[in-house]
Amino acid sequence: MATQTGQEPRSSIAALLRRPRPRVVSLIGLGFVALLGVWLVVNLIKEPRDFFTVFLIGLTTGSVYALVALGYTLVYGILQLINFAHGDVFALTGLFASTLILSTFNLTEATAALGIVGGLVVTALAAMAFGALVNVTIERIAYRRLRRAPRLTVLITAIGMSFIVQNIALAIYDVNYRAVPRLIPRSDVFEIGGVHYQWNKLFVLLLTIPVLIALTWLVTSTRQGKAMRATSQDPDAAAMVGIDVDRTISFAFALAGALAGAGALLFLLQFNMRYDTGFELGLIAFTAAVLGGIGNLTGAVLGAVIIGLIQAFNEGLSWATPGSDWTRAIVFGVLIAILVFRPEGLLGERTPEGQ
Amino acid sequence: MTETRKQGGPERARHPGAGGRRPLGGAWARVPAPVRRLLPLALALAVAVAYPYFVGDLRGFGVLGDFFPQLGSVVIILVFTMMAVGLNIVVGYSGLLDLGYVAFYAAGAYTAGWFASSHFQQVTVHLGSAGLSPDTAGIHFSFWLVLLLAGVITAAAGIIIGLPTLRLRGDYLAIVTLGFGEIIPQFVRNGDTLKGFNLTNGTFGINPIDSPGFGETLNDAVGLPVSFQQSFERERLFYWTILALILLTVFCSVRLRDSRLGRAWIAIREDETAAAAMGVPLMRTKTWAYAIGAFFGGIAGAFYASFKSGAFPSDFYFNISVFLLCMVIFGGMGSVWGVLAGGIVLGWLNVEGLAVIGRKFNDAAGTNIEVAKYQFGIYGVIIVLMMLFRPTGLIPEQRRKRELEEGVHDESLYGVSH
Numbered sequence: 001m002a003t004q005t006g007q008e009p010r011s012s013i014a015a016l017l018r019r020p021r022p023r024v025v026s027l028i029g030l031g032f033v034a035l036l037g038v039w040l041v042v043n044l045i046k047e048p049r050d051f052f053t054v055f056l057i058g059l060t061t062g063s064v065y066a067l068v069a070l071g072y073t074l075v076y077g078i079l080q081l082i083n084f085a086h087g088d089v090f091a092l093t094g095l096f097a098s099t100l101i102l103s104t105f106n107l108t109e110a111t112a113a114l115g116i117v118g119g120l121v122v123t124a125l126a127a128m129a130f131g132a133l134v135n136v137t138i139e140r141i142a143y144r145r146l147r148r149a150p151r152l153t154v155l156i157t158a159i160g161m162s163f164i165v166q167n168i169a170l171a172i173y174d175v176n177y178r179a180v181p182r183l184i185p186r187s188d189v190f191e192i193g194g195v196h197y198q199w200n201k202l203f204v205l206l207l208t209i210p211v212l213i214a215l216t217w218l219v220t221s222t223r224q225g226k227a228m229r230a231t232s233q234d235p236d237a238a239a240m241v242g243i244d245v246d247r248t249i250s251f252a253f254a255l256a257g258a259l260a261g262a263g264a265l266l267f268l269l270q271f272n273m274r275y276d277t278g279f280e281l282g283l284i285a286f287t288a289a290v291l292g293g294i295g296n297l298t299g300a301v302l303g304a305v306i307i308g309l310i311q312a313f314n315e316g317l318s319w320a321t322p323g324s325d326w327t328r329a330i331v332f333g334v335l336i337a338i339l340v341f342r343p344e345g346l347l348g349e350r351t352p353e354g355q
Numbered sequence: 356m357t358e359t360r361k362q363g364g365p366e367r368a369r370h371p372g373a374g375g376r377r378p379l380g381g382a383w384a385r386v387p388a389p390v391r392r393l394l395p396l397a398l399a400l401a402v403a404v405a406y407p408y409f410v411g412d413l414r415g416f417g418v419l420g421d422f423f424p425q426l427g428s429v430v431i432i433l434v435f436t437m438m439a440v441g442l443n444i445v446v447g448y449s450g451l452l453d454l455g456y457v458a459f460y461a462a463g464a465y466t467a468g469w470f471a472s473s474h475f476q477q478v479t480v481h482l483g484s485a486g487l488s489p490d491t492a493g494i495h496f497s498f499w500l501v502l503l504l505a506g507v508i509t510a511a512a513g514i515i516i517g518l519p520t521l522r523l524r525g526d527y528l529a530i531v532t533l534g535f536g537e538i539i540p541q542f543v544r545n546g547d548t549l550k551g552f553n554l555t556n557g558t559f560g561i562n563p564i565d566s567p568g569f570g571e572t573l574n575d576a577v578g579l580p581v582s583f584q585q586s587f588e589r590e591r592l593f594y595w596t597i598l599a600l601i602l603l604t605v606f607c608s609v610r611l612r613d614s615r616l617g618r619a620w621i622a623i624r625e626d627e628t629a630a631a632a633m634g635v636p637l638m639r640t641k642t643w644a645y646a647i648g649a650f651f652g653g654i655a656g657a658f659y660a661s662f663k664s665g666a667f668p669s670d671f672y673f674n675i676s677v678f679l680l681c682m683v684i685f686g687g688m689g690s691v692w693g694v695l696a697g698g699i700v701l702g703w704l705n706v707e708g709l710a711v712i713g714r715k716f717n718d719a720a721g722t723n724i725e726v727a728k729y730q731f732g733i734y735g736v737i738i739v740l741m742m743l744f745r746p747t748g749l750i751p752e753q754r755r756k757r758e759l760e761e762g763v764h765d766e767s768l769y770g771v772s773h
Contacts, residue, residue, distance in 0.1 A: 082526050142739055152452050153742050155526050156684060159454075159677060160738030167732025279673075283537070286530070329541045332534035339531050340519045 029341035043317045052195040054316030055309065060201040060270075062308020063208040067263030068285035069292070069300040070215065071135075071256035077295035078232040078252045080151065084158040085138055087282015088165035089257055093131040094264030094273045095169055097123050098178045101268075108181045116183050120265075124207070127261035135257030136250050138165070144246065162279070169275035177272035184269055204266050211262055212301065215255070219297065228252055232295070280328070284311075287335040293348020302346060307331060403598055407591045421711045426590040428706040433597040434659045435705070436698030439682035440604045440691060441651030446680065447689035447752070448617060449644035450624030451521070452529040455536025457675040459649040461543060462512045463656025464666035466505035468561030470496045471661070485568030486582025498567035498661060502600075502654050509653025510646040517645035521638060533673070540671040555668070562665030567596060584664065593662050600658060601695075604651050608691045611647065620644055621689075625758060674731055678705065681734045684741055687748025689755045697749055701737075705730060 044051045068090055075083045101107050105119040138161050146154045184200040191197070219225040230238040231248045239245045267273065267281070288307040292299025311331065315324040322330065338345065383391065406429070413423040424432065438460060445453045468474055471484075473493030481489055483497030496504065520531040547557030555561065566584030573579045583592040611617045619640045622630040631637050660666040678701070686697020704712075713726025726733075741748065747756045 080526075082530065142743065145743055149742075149746070151525055152450070152529075153746055155452065155529060156680070157739055157742040159680075160735040160742065163677070163731045163735030164739065167729050167735065170732070171729065283533070290530070325545045326541065329538045329545075332538050336520070336531050336534045336538075339523055339527055343523060343527060 025341055029337070032337060032341075039320060040313070043313070043319050043321075046319050047317070049194045050317060054312045056195070056197055056201060057316065058309035058312030059305060060204045060308070061312060062288075062305035063204050064263050064266045064270075065281075065285050065288050065308050066301040066304035067208060067211065067259045067266070068281065069288040069304040070212075070297060071259045071263075072282075072286050072289040073292075073294055073297060073300040074252050074256045074259075076289070077297075078228060078249055079143070079154075081143065081154050081158060082286065083256070084155070084282070085161040085165050086135075086256065086260060087278035087280075087285065088162050088169065089131055089134050089138070089278070090260040090264050090267075090282060090285075091273060091275060091278025092134060092165055092169045093127050093257075093261045094268045094277070095173045095178060095275070096130050097127040097261070097265045097268055098180055098273065100126055101180045101183070102178075107183055109183065111183075120183065124262060124265050127265050128258035129261070131257035131259075131261030131264070132254035133257070134165070135253040135260070139250060139253040144249075162282075166275055166279065169278075173275055175274065177274045178268075179272045180268055200270065203269075207262065207266060211259065215259070216297070218255070224248070224251055284331055287331055287338075290335060290345055291338050293345025296345065296347045299345055299347035307334070310334065400602075404595070407594055421715075422708075424703055424707045426594055428703075430590065430593050430597055430662055431659075431706050432699060432702030433594075433601050434655050434662070435679065435702045436682070436695060437597065437601045437604050437655040437658075438652050439679050439686070439694050439698040440601070440608055441648050441655065442679050443648075443683050443686075443689065443691065443694045444608060444611065444620075444651070445644050445648035446683050447687075447694065447755075448612060448624065449620040449641060451641060451644060452525070452680075453532045453645075453648070454529050454673075454676050454680070455516075455532035455534070455539075456648075456652055456679050457671045457673065458516070458532075458536045458539040459509050459513060459652030460656040460659075460675065461539050461666075461668075461671040462509040462649075463505040463653030463658075464660035464670070465543065465555060465561065466508045466653065467501050467564050467657035467660040468555075468666040470494050470504055471498060471501045471565040472561050472563065474556060474561045483570065484565060485570040486566060486585055495565055497570075498565060501565075501661075502657050505653040505657030506650040507653075509656070510650040512653075513645040513649030514642055517642045518638075521641040521645065533676075536673060536676050540668055543671065544668040558668055560665055560667030560669075562667075564660050564664050564666065566664070567592075567661055597658060597662075600654060604654075605691055605695060607647075607651075612691070616640065616643055621754065624689075677731070678734060681738055685737055685749055687751045687755070690748065690750050690752035693748050693750030693752065700749075701734070704733075709733070 068086070071086050071090075072083060075081055075086070100123045101119065105115075105123065107116055107119045111119070142157050142161050143154060146157060182200070184203045186198045186200050189197045189199055189202050219228060227238070227243045227248045228251065230241070230243055231245050235245050238248070264273075267277075271277075284307060285304065288304035289300045290303070291306060292301070292303030294300075311327055314321055314327055314330055386394070407426055410423060410426055410429075414420045414425070416423070438456065441459075442453065442456050445451050445456070471494070473491060473495075475494050476492045478494060479490065479492050480494045480496075481487070481491075482495070483500060484491075484495035485497065487495055516532070516535050520528060520535075523531060543555045544558055546555030547553045566582045568582035568584075569579035571581060574581045580586045580588070580592055583589055583596075586592055612621075619630070619635045622633065622635055623637065623640060627637065682698040682701045683694050684697075685701055686695065687693030709727045709730055713724065716726065717723055
């Protein structure tokens, strides 16, 4: 405050009119957060059982979002590109996994436990490989040629690729929703005071957490990860010290695709999917990545869990809740609020885009 | 900057038909410049105005006849082209990627719904309504007033959306506009129970919406039609109206581009930091771009709602925004004539073309592919191909072309200047 008035030697009113943003904006932002907190606490006191049930649902959905959000954040971190096609790669991979489960392995609820586990592991690996392949292909076909083009050109190309991938899924799988049998039992793992936790929810965490650990290890402790971080900081300097920038970018796309594959399988095991599922889910995951601070891996996971919780709370709580009709508006409202009030996200650093 | 703009002045007359006619070169060059500039435009306009009179003959013209759109389709094509020309102000002139333009379309359509239908049964307000009995419940303003109102309200919406978000640059702005483009349709869909107040009539939408018209008095005096919808020449009247509206839009676009404001937009597009350093007020200039772009989107939306006689939430989805963006990219960002051409071509593909081409293809090849089903995939291919091989578009704007060729841009993919 003192420095601000120091910089503006004019009358205090003029100074106030000139620079009202930072203080007022952050106050409004804090006000929103406070309201949200009050709303959560009131709901917790009124219906504690609902609150925790919904909390577990949100945590599960959030984990799936996290896998997709990481894909956005990885690519953004290295290319500063919002890869619009990512959500559609997710959907295409999920549909591919459904083919494997339904046709190739013929898994049903009646299959022996070992068969289900084996089938799912193979499907997961295949889906991850497939997602990586599709993502790398997209990068090779479209984005690589545009390395020196203006950013908006690449962004628009990404939108075009999104529609192309979506239509490939449409051409192969048509407009019908596809679902797989309930391979993971929905019986309780535990039950505390009326709050149930089912195996299918635990399974999501059991798959997500190792993937996240592996990803962290890959990015922080391997040569390839180091190359990725170097490229994202300064591609020219990275090239100068002998890093193959193109290969590193391909690797980031492959990682993103593999994460989308894992996320898609988890999504498929709980919900129906069709060719355009990825569009909206992609937007939600992207919101999560922005919320956490785009380019920041931990932030993406945090943001995804928060978005998952917001969604679940909105759809499951009872006191002063807008309900599922408004979920989409709320998620995008959060996105806009974040970009306006804190463009660097929860854990990110300030970038020129959000000044 | 002003210098180059002045020199570049005559170039802006380049539009389809005007440039590069070598065979006629000698004679053509002797024609006075203003005539040379306006003649092709006047010819095109004359053909356009007369189109309703020979469309029937054209469509009977053997195999090729199917490729000429019906009059009703042309109205739709022109509505979307008008939106594209409006979007061009935001995307092409100012370089602000707007992925939520459909929100302005929705705002315009619902303004028409509120001010020219029987939606608000609680009141009975008439102000120059045409072809309605004066005791019809609801708010019924004259359609021409509603058009203006839609433009103004949508522009206000554009300013409201713009003020908090235009601080953001590049792709962040794109995402925020996308967010608004998604929120507004959902708001419209759920807007029938806002604290018990029915604002938008939910998924059913508002219909019927009043028709344009001139009322009894003008009809008696000079023979202008009372109401378009009830007229035998319904489609022709709508067609000429949208033709006039699109002319107005194009005229405003061209004049704005060469104005002080337009030069400021282009300066911001080329280099935001440099523009700010030269004294261009960033926020105000960007907000104007948003408001004016929204203005035309709103008018087009209101007109379309009246043509369809209804505003339905299912009309406003993200794909429309992308489709409009595709028109702008295909035609040439920043080039009014390019966007006009791109809008007409893609609009035709969307309304009739793909279906016709698909039918012919299936007949010839004996296949059974629903080409129209993959329309957005086809637009996606168009977008990607244009971006990869001809980022300046069908009819490039000279300045933009130079920018892309010489690489005048502040943000390359890596954020490194070369």
